[in-house]
Amino acid sequence: VTATDVARAAGVSQATVSYVLNNAPNQTIPEQTRQRVLAAVQELGYTPSAAARALRRGRSDSVLLILPDWPIGATVSALIEHVSLELERHGLHALVRRLGAEQPLMTLWREIEPAALIALGPLGAPEGALMEASGVPVVRALTSAADAPNDVFVVPQELTGALQVQHLAARGHRRIGYAAPRDQRLHGFLHLRLDGARRECLDLGLDAPVVEELELDVDSAKRAVERWRQLDQPVTAVCAYNDDYAFALLAGMRELDLAAPEDLAIIGVDNVPLAAFAYPPLTTVDQNIPLIAAHLAQVVVDQIAGVAPPPAPRSDAFSLVVRASA
Amino acid sequence: VTATDVARAAGVSQATVSYVLNNAPNQTIPEQTRQRVLAAVQELGYTPSAAARALRRGRSDSVLLILPDWPIGATVSALIEHVSLELERHGLHALVRRLGAEQPLMTLWREIEPAALIALGPLGAPEGALMEASGVPVVRALTSAADAPNDVFVVPQELTGALQVQHLAARGHRRIGYAAPRDQRLHGFLHLRLDGARRECLDLGLDAPVVEELELDVDSAKRAVERWRQLDQPVTAVCAYNDDYAFALLAGMRELDLAAPEDLAIIGVDNVPLAAFAYPPLTTVDQNIPLIAAHLAQVVVDQIAGVAPPPAPRSDAFSLVVRASA
DNA sequence: CTGAAAGCGCTTACAG
DNA sequence: CTGAAAGCGCTTACAG
Numbered sequence: 001v002t003a004t005d006v007a008r009a010a011g012v013s014q015a016t017v018s019y020v021l022n023n024a025p026n027q028t029i030p031e032q033t034r035q036r037v038l039a040a041v042q043e044l045g046y047t048p049s050a051a052a053r054a055l056r057r058g059r060s061d062s063v064l065l066i067l068p069d070w071p072i073g074a075t076v077s078a079l080i081e082h083v084s085l086e087l088e089r090h091g092l093h094a095l096v097r098r099l100g101a102e103q104p105l106m107t108l109w110r111e112i113e114p115a116a117l118i119a120l121g122p123l124g125a126p127e128g129a130l131m132e133a134s135g136v137p138v139v140r141a142l143t144s145a146a147d148a149p150n151d152v153f154v155v156p157q158e159l160t161g162a163l164q165v166q167h168l169a170a171r172g173h174r175r176i177g178y179a180a181p182r183d184q185r186l187h188g189f190l191h192l193r194l195d196g197a198r199r200e201c202l203d204l205g206l207d208a209p210v211v212e213e214l215e216l217d218v219d220s221a222k223r224a225v226e227r228w229r230q231l232d233q234p235v236t237a238v239c240a241y242n243d244d245y246a247f248a249l250l251a252g253m254r255e256l257d258l259a260a261p262e263d264l265a266i267i268g269v270d271n272v273p274l275a276a277f278a279y280p281p282l283t284t285v286d287q288n289i290p291l292i293a294a295h296l297a298q299v300v301v302d303q304i305a306g307v308a309p310p311p312a313p314r315s316d317a318f319s320l321v322v323r324a325s326a
Numbered sequence: 327v328t329a330t331d332v333a334r335a336a337g338v339s340q341a342t343v344s345y346v347l348n349n350a351p352n353q354t355i356p357e358q359t360r361q362r363v364l365a366a367v368q369e370l371g372y373t374p375s376a377a378a379r380a381l382r383r384g385r386s387d388s389v390l391l392i393l394p395d396w397p398i399g400a401t402v403s404a405l406i407e408h409v410s411l412e413l414e415r416h417g418l419h420a421l422v423r424r425l426g427a428e429q430p431l432m433t434l435w436r437e438i439e440p441a442a443l444i445a446l447g448p449l450g451a452p453e454g455a456l457m458e459a460s461g462v463p464v465v466r467a468l469t470s471a472a473d474a475p476n477d478v479f480v481v482p483q484e485l486t487g488a489l490q491v492q493h494l495a496a497r498g499h500r501r502i503g504y505a506a507p508r509d510q511r512l513h514g515f516l517h518l519r520l521d522g523a524r525r526e527c528l529d530l531g532l533d534a535p536v537v538e539e540l541e542l543d544v545d546s547a548k549r550a551v552e553r554w555r556q557l558d559q560p561v562t563a564v565c566a567y568n569d570d571y572a573f574a575l576l577a578g579m580r581e582l583d584l585a586a587p588e589d590l591a592i593i594g595v596d597n598v599p600l601a602a603f604a605y606p607p608l609t610t611v612d613q614n615i616p617l618i619a620a621h622l623a624q625v626v627v628d629q630i631a632g633v634a635p636p637p638a639p640r641s642d643a644f645s646l647v648v649r650a651s652a
Numbered sequence: 653c654t655g656a657a658a659g660c661g662c663t664t665a666c667a668g
Numbered sequence: 669c670t671g672a673a674a675g676c677g678c679t680t681a682c683a684g
Contacts, residue, residue, distance in 0.1 A: 338670075338671085339670065339671040339672075340671085340672095341670075341671055341672080341673095342669095342670065342671075345670090353669085353670095354669065355669075355670090356669075359669085359670090378676090380676090381675095381676050381677065381678085382675080382676050383676085384676070
């Protein structure tokens with residue numbers, strides 16, 4: 001069933017069907033005609049062909065959502081899902097791809113002719129520049145400021161570090177550690193969170209956090225814990241990069257017969273579904289993914305429409321979840 | 327840059343470019359012409375427009391990947407990602423949608439004109455039938471046999487239950503419990519796993535597993551543990567529906583001052599990234615997601631091509647990961 | 653206010 | 669073996 005069928009049923013031309021469905025500017029359609037068309041659309045169950053629209057317009061309704069080439073966790077998965085849903089609400093289809101896949105991004109770009117691109121992480125230098133020069137909106141999110149000097153959109157990740165330190169300081173901790181992933185690919189993202197923690201320590205008059213790098217395994221976490229405890233002035237509380245690393249630290253502490261929070265308090269970021277089942281239950285910073293996703297989608301929609309986007313959510317994007325570990 | 331540009335550069339007609347790029351049957355292209363075209367494609371960086379192809383062919387290169395309307399965990403997320411990657415390898419684009427989203431599935435179906443549909447869960451009755459009648463391949467995966475009597479593809483989930491029971495029996499357990507999610511939406515899936523456990527108990531001459539339903543919270547898990555322990559012949563080991571529920575059970579046991587595996591052995595399914603950090607480290611059944619995803623993608627590709635798909639992977643799709651909890 | 657018509661970039665029978 | 673041409677279903681300037 002095509003627009004021509006609808007036109008015939010409504011007794012108008014195919015062009016008029018298109019005008020009605022697209023609320024065409026510079027076209028005045030009498031209400032009665034409009035209703036006839038809409039009724040025919042309903043009756044026939046007409047849906048415009050995405051392919052024909054895309055071919056004619058020179059760009060599709062797809063939004064390329066590009067993931068970085070590092071492991072993504074439950075939080076980014078949830079973000080992707082919510083962003084997809086929000087885009088759908090605006091008639092846009094998210095096409096999720098991981099950087100470094102078989103097909104070069106540029107090929108996909110030309111093949112799909114996307115309405116916009118969301119980069120959850122750094123884009124390659126030549127490609128990123130080319131795409132930004134194309135006039136198609138490129139929205140960068142979750143990247144560090146260094147990766148994207150002229151970033152359109154950054155989730156204020158530094159707030160997570162600040163919230164972690166605030167909580168630990170409120171509990172009386174003065175010497176704070178920061179558990180950083182050794183994985184280089186996470187460093188851009190890490191630095192945002194770590195900088196937030198550093199700044200908050202500064203503001204509160206505490207020493208800078210003692211950063212220890214670790215891998216995501218029990219042994220590596222155990223050694224990091226030992227290093228914090230062997231300092232002249234041992235650390236009494238640790239901000240973990242995220243809940244996964246917090247889980248690893250708790251496991252490492254158990255091997256050393258140390259208990260949280262007495263021997264070392266641990267606070268994570270993400271509030272993963274399993275956080276409540278940690279031993280001890282994990283204190284962490286929750287990210288309001290639906291809110292962040294809705295904002296991200298809105299920025300994309302506004303960029304496509306050429307409208308100024310709303311300001312990024314800040315304090316309401318994150319909240320402390322106090323359990324037992326800190 | 328269009329096929330016409332390539333044709334001009336190669337000194338052939340636009341039709342010939344299309345023939346070469348599509349390996350058109352019933353067309354014999356001399357090697358030299360073929361090479362000239364391919365060289366021009368390379369040089370100009372030509373990529374065919376997805377929209378034009380889709381419009382002309384009457385179906386796109388998109389594969390609709392429909393998720394059920396219940397919470398999906400890390401494993402399904404990983405499956406989606408791997409399936410997308412595999413489809414990409416075959417020139418197909420996965421479009422992931424959750425059932426029950428704003429837009430009805432039928433509208434999306436007409437708008438996109440997909441090459442195939444993958445349903446990770448039951449489809450609505452009227453829609454499912456309509457789509458299957460359309461000639462577009464509909465591949466159902468992860469559904470229970472009851473939901474899809476004429477299922478094209480089912481990951482043999484019953485094997486997870488069988489593997490769990492095998493391990494517990496090998497450790498000497500004779501009275502086995504099964505921790506089932508109360509959430510009705512998971513029941514189709516649950517029954518596959520539970521049936522596998524039941525059958526294995528039967529085969530090994532054990533009593534049928536004692537099923538307890540629980541929610542995904544510590545209190546609910548605690549009560550389930552109490553019920554198992556209060557039986558005339560208490561259960562000594564529990565198969566959890568998945569690792570999330572296993573984590574909940576371990577947390578519930580800690581509240582009762584019980585230790586795994588001495589007081590009650592716990593085994594999960596999924597081998598989530600945090601499983602190694604559980605207390606005690608979680609014994610579980612790993613799903614070989616890349617293998618399962620590759621098979622699923624292959625089934626889709628074969629269905630589109632009208633070729634018979636390979637048999638589903640069985641024993642190599644799952645493997646036991648023995649840690650401390652069982 | 654409405655419609656005829658061009659044209660987006662392909663694929664594919666068909667004629668040569 | 670190759671190419672001219674039709675046509676997929678839209679959008680949009682343009683003529684009336």
